[in-house]
Amino acid sequence: MNAMKVCRFFAGDSIVRVGVLTDDVHIVDVTAAGIATLSQVLESADPVGLLNGLDRKGLPAHRISDVVLRPPIERQEVWAAGVTYLRSKTARMEESDFSATAYDRVYDADRPEIFFKALAEKVVATGEGVGIRRDAKWSVPEPELALVINSRGRIVGCTIGNDMSSRDIEGENLLYLPQAKVYDRSCALGPWIRLGMSEADAREWTVRSTIARGGTSVFAGETRLGNIKRSFDELAGYLCRSQSFPHGAVLLTGTGIVPPDDFTLHEHDVVEIEIAPIGVLRNSVVIV
Numbered sequence: 001m002n003a004m005k006v007c008r009f010f011a012g013d014s015i016v017r018v019g020v021l022t023d024d025v026h027i028v029d030v031t032a033a034g035i036a037t038l039s040q041v042l043e044s045a046d047p048v049g050l051l052n053g054l055d056r057k058g059l060p061a062h063r064i065s066d067v068v069l070r071p072p073i074e075r076q077e078v079w080a081a082g083v084t085y086l087r088s089k090t091a092r093m094e095e096s097d098f099s100a101t102a103y104d105r106v107y108d109a110d111r112p113e114i115f116f117k118a119l120a121e122k123v124v125a126t127g128e129g130v131g132i133r134r135d136a137k138w139s140v141p142e143p144e145l146a147l148v149i150n151s152r153g154r155i156v157g158c159t160i161g162n163d164m165s166s167r168d169i170e171g172e173n174l175l176y177l178p179q180a181k182v183y184d185r186s187c188a189l190g191p192w193i194r195l196g197m198s199e200a201d202a203r204e205w206t207v208r209s210t211i212a213r214g215g216t217s218v219f220a221g222e223t224r225l226g227n228i229k230r231s232f233d234e235l236a237g238y239l240c241r242s243q244s245f246p247h248g249a250v251l252l253t254g255t256g257i258v259p260p261d262d263f264t265l266h267e268h269d270v271v272e273i274e275i276a277p278i279g280v281l282r283n284s285v286v287i288v
């Protein structure tokens with residue numbers, strides 16, 4: 001198998017286990033085969049080969065519906081690229097007269113916008129609540145492909161990310177970006193990491209997002225990852241310039257799905273982000 005999905009999960013006790021998905025229904029627990037952390041896999045010279053080489057007979061298997069998935073991240077810092085899609089640039093130019101030229105310029109500049117998003121321990125998993133700030137009036141999800149980068153700066157896999165954002169705070173003044181982007185439960189990742197993807201393959205993939213309120217759909221949007229203006233290597237290369245990540249990093253690649261300007265998230269809304277070759281990241285909204 002060239003592509004493989006790996007996750008972290010609880011199976012009835014407090015031990016975080018590492019699992020390999022064998023199909024859409026089952027997870028094999030590879031902790032018992034000596035793979036106690038995802039980092040062991042991500043740091044290996046050949047992550048897919050390492051997992052393919054395990055003798056899985058005799059290892060515990062679980063139905064995905066019987067386990068509790070944890071975020072597929074351990075000690076990595078989470079960073080995010082911005083204004084990588086034309087759609088993101090135009091949305092942000094409309095949101096703020098004050099900062100419009102900054103978005104316009106960064107879209108065309110050699111150097112991308114890259115900002116710090118979250119520490120690993122602050123990331124939420126699929127099934128957990130994502131946050132909207134109680135002092136924000138205009139909150140949206142940002143559905144994004146997330147690149148998983150090891151300590152050598154190599155992109156070894158990808159997952160789905162939600163870069164939750166307070167658009168009124170960001171739009172008021174660019175210097176408020178960290179407050180618009182970084183707060184409790186502002187980043188969701190998961191449900192698992194897909195190893196062994198190529199950028200050429202991923203650029204053919206579609207990101208789909210829906211938001212449901214009281215069981216009714218209130219927003220649906222989609223974009224192709226091929227619409228990202230910059231290459232994945234370019235984004236990862238800028239992140240790793242003059243900066244080392246001893247535990248690796250996760251880099252969100254920007255959003256190309258923007259709900260209409262009169263839309264804001266409410267408490268209890270359910271946000272789903274699907275990238276079919278990876279999976280579905282699903283979170284309900286809580287006020288923080």
Ligand code: DO4
Pocket residue numbers: 080081082083084085088092113142163177253254255
């Ligand atoms: O500059 C604002 C943030 C942009 C962003 O997060 C995105 O385009 O996804």
Ligand code: MG
Pocket residue numbers: 080081082142144163252254255
């Ligand atoms: Mg974003």
